[in-house]
Amino acid sequence: MSAKTEQKTVSAQGLSRHFGARTAVDQVSLELWQGEVLGLLGPNGAGKTTVMRLLTGNLAPSTGRVEICGLDLQKQTLGAKACIGYLPEVPPLYRELTIDEYLRLAVRLRRLARSKTDDAIRKAAERCGLENVRRRLIGSLSKGYQQRAGIAQAIIHDPAVIILDEPTSGLDPNQMRDVRSLIRELGAVRSVIFSTHALSEVESVCDRVQIINHGRQVFEGSVDMIKLEGTRLEEIFTQSTLEKIET
Numbered sequence: 001m002s003a004k005t006e007q008k009t010v011s012a013q014g015l016s017r018h019f020g021a022r023t024a025v026d027q028v029s030l031e032l033w034q035g036e037v038l039g040l041l042g043p044n045g046a047g048k049t050t051v052m053r054l055l056t057g058n059l060a061p062s063t064g065r066v067e068i069c070g071l072d073l074q075k076q077t078l079g080a081k082a083c084i085g086y087l088p089e090v091p092p093l094y095r096e097l098t099i100d101e102y103l104r105l106a107v108r109l110r111r112l113a114r115s116k117t118d119d120a121i122r123k124a125a126e127r128c129g130l131e132n133v134r135r136r137l138i139g140s141l142s143k144g145y146q147q148r149a150g151i152a153q154a155i156i157h158d159p160a161v162i163i164l165d166e167p168t169s170g171l172d173p174n175q176m177r178d179v180r181s182l183i184r185e186l187g188a189v190r191s192v193i194f195s196t197h198a199l200s201e202v203e204s205v206c207d208r209v210q211i212i213n214h215g216r217q218v219f220e221g222s223v224d225m226i227k228l229e230g231t232r233l234e235e236i237f238t239q240s241t242l243e244k245i246e247t
């Protein structure tokens, strides 16, 4: 798998988030190092998106704290957010813009220096395999290419931490394979957290997996260790998310 280093990039402790009487996330902690890919798993409504929104500073926690590259997300917000790239579940795309125009907008939103704009767009487009469609309207591209555009905006500022909410959802098998290998490439030198419902994806792409159920962390472990022990992730998932029926 990838080359994990000693550099801790994400540290989230005791994160909870309530929406009125509903607890979406309950005391979740999470750590990530440079060169690591973490898969976030859980049934529908488990709290994965909410955890990601808390980690990216798009949502304030009810309790707990998040550090990104040693910066407190709530107190040193701008610095911490500059280290994060985020692809939400519904990618923030503008169908009427070309890829180039869209990435130019992403550069401006990230307040990168003007002199770095062209280079940043070229690198992000190259990394995401978008070189040949830079002048095409986003609305005219396939879902796979649109997803790549979403990832390109997330990495435009070369962040240390990349957070992707279901990046392969709705893609065909070839597009899935491409996005998975992109995640692996990104995770080789950065830190990536992504959510998915595809367990095989976690086994092939991730270094570690964390399972959430009803807002609580119910499993955390290394993918290599799971394989070494001869256990199947599917079994672990079923066991840790199984609803116990009271008799």
Ligand SMILES: Nc1ncnc2c1ncn2[C@@H]1O[C@H](COP(=O)(O)OP(=O)(O)OP(=O)(O)O)[C@@H](O)[C@H]1O
Pocket: 019, 022, 023, 024, 042, 043, 044, 045, 046, 047, 048, 049, 050, 051
């Ligand atoms: N803004 C909100 N207001 C009220 N409840 C919310 C809000 N956002 C999320 N929730 C609730 O929090 C819980 C967790 O939702 P979340 O979207 O984080 O789950 P998820 O694991 O990402 O689900 P899925 O796999 O279906 O995308 C759900 O019960 C959801 O209804």
